[in-house]
Amino acid sequence: MLKIENLHVSVDGKEIIKGLNLEVKKGEVHAIMGPNGSGKSTLSAVIAGNEDYEVTKGNIFFNDENIEDLSAEERAHRGIFMSFQYPVEIPGITVTNFIKTAINSNLKARGNKEMPANEMLKKIREKAELLEIDSRFLSRSLNEGFSGGEKKRNEIFQMAMLEPTLAILDETDSGLDIDALRIVASGVNKLKNKDNATIVITHYQRLLDHIIPDHVHVLQNGKIAKSGDKNLALQLEERGYDWI
């Protein structure tokens, strides 16, 4: 599904990712771990299509299509979703109106009709329930005044609504208390199926107690320094990143 070959990425002329290779197949969950500044968030931003990051070398293929020249919205239309580490606060647009617009934009881009209002409402209710989101929360302005936990839950709610093929969770566990972590993780697990894939980007192991990865990669100095199964995450927790 996702194939990254010898990727080099620069921000403001400074190289952050220096020759990264990664392959994610459908049905898989990959965890990418690494110390601060190792390039984890840069990797997710580049896959999602943030134009502030410049790919200087290498390729990203998504379902065999080179996505280098695709805009962020075009990548979303193909089924790529990123849960933001720092979701942006947008006063003046409600959560509901935002998600409606997003869903219909994706449907239109894929050549489908807009979703009828009653169907939309039903889906919103269903997914809100999945993430234990209060309905009052949906009529609030997007992320404005949300707690850290509410923001992350709202990200996963959007993921549940949009049903992406590839979901990248960028530090979704940061700022979550243990209950919110459980809700978010169980939401992610319920959305998992044999046709989609998830990349979990995290600094700590604790999220991986709830979302069990098939593969764990350690990102260090812009490259994948070590790959393994879920036991690698446990070893890292015990021995720290210096051990690699």
Place this chain on the structure above:
Amino acid sequence: MSLKDKLVSSFLAFELDADISSPVHEIRSNSIKQFEKIGFPDRKNEYWKYTPIKKVLNEELTLFKKNKHLIDFEKVKDFFLGGIESYKIVLIDGVYDPRWSNTTHEGVDICILSSVLENDKYAELITKYYNKLVDNSESFSLLNTSFSKEGAYIHIPKGIELDKPVEIIHINSGGESSLMLQPRNLIILEKNTKAQIVESHYSLANDDNISQDEFSDKTDPLTNTLTEIHVEENAHLDYYKIQNDLETTSIIDNTYINQKKNSVASCHTFSFGGNIVRNNLNYFQNGENINSILKGITILGSNQHTDHHTLVHHANPNCESYQEYKGIYDEKSTGVFNGKVLVDKVAQKINAFQQNNNLLVGDHSSVNTKPQLEIFADDVKCSHGCTIGQLDKAALFYLKARGIPEKEAKGLLTYAFANNVLESVNMQVLKIKIKEIIANKIGVSLGFEL
């Protein structure tokens, strides 16, 4: 002949046509004398520094209407609020049109000003309230006082809460290209009353109504409007202005609001177009525990220009004022915000807030924004802030990453930027109408129900 000389010399003819015996004859005469003395302002005048008003003061302008232009209701039906019952005063090219109006004298007076000025029954009220708030050093106010004879008269006697909103609708038929209109409103809310008023300015395109050959003298119309509002003790007024005109029409609006103790007066100004639009909104706080609310949304494109000059005069202690103006400027449009807050020495414990945020969408658009605080009291809270900027890149990426195309994402963020000003609009049907105009102005379908 210059426009000034032309106007001064036409005063006599105008007064003969009006009514010399009217109680306001002397007021008019004094005003034209004063206008003759001071004339029109130029840009050396600080108050007019950023607005090239001379541009629209063409000597071809005339006070006298040539023809009556009949308009189909179909063409103007969107100018009405619709969906709710309301009192209505409709003026077409400055002349009252009873066909679409809905006035009343039952318990309250909601009617045209001319009928009141000519009726002895109202002489006492007119003497008490007419032209009492106007700044006699302001040229356009003087001009309006000299020549106005039509507009809305709204009088709400003690203790009455108006059962439905009032719409004052000015329609420019497009049939008279060089018309200079002088509409005038007098609004009196007595003790313990409540009212909502929506005043709007619209123009029809020229070719809608008359053939082009009638347009040999093509000078763009100018509306010089003045509104006096008296909000007595414990009264509550919500005033909404919609300026959604053609690119050729200019408006100068002087509004004077005098508030007595424990009263609330809000004024929302929605400026969506016109050649040059100048709003002078003046609040005078004439008592304690007064709340004054001034809000505005300006959305312009092409070469349009809008200037908001606000003045809140805190003359008494324990009062509040809240100003929030947002501007969205596309193409070569320009804007001005000048917010003056004057706090007298006796006006202790007041809280004055002022905020002006602007979004420059067009590469050649510009804004001049200036808070102007003159504070003579020492125990007050006055805050102000202004921003001029572009859409937030991080927010734009967030929307795009969810599959919302760039154009719509920008539209949505622009809409969101303006949206919170509407929170204080206490009339659902108006809120929806404004949201529709905004969506239309920004040029996006928002993809959800407003």
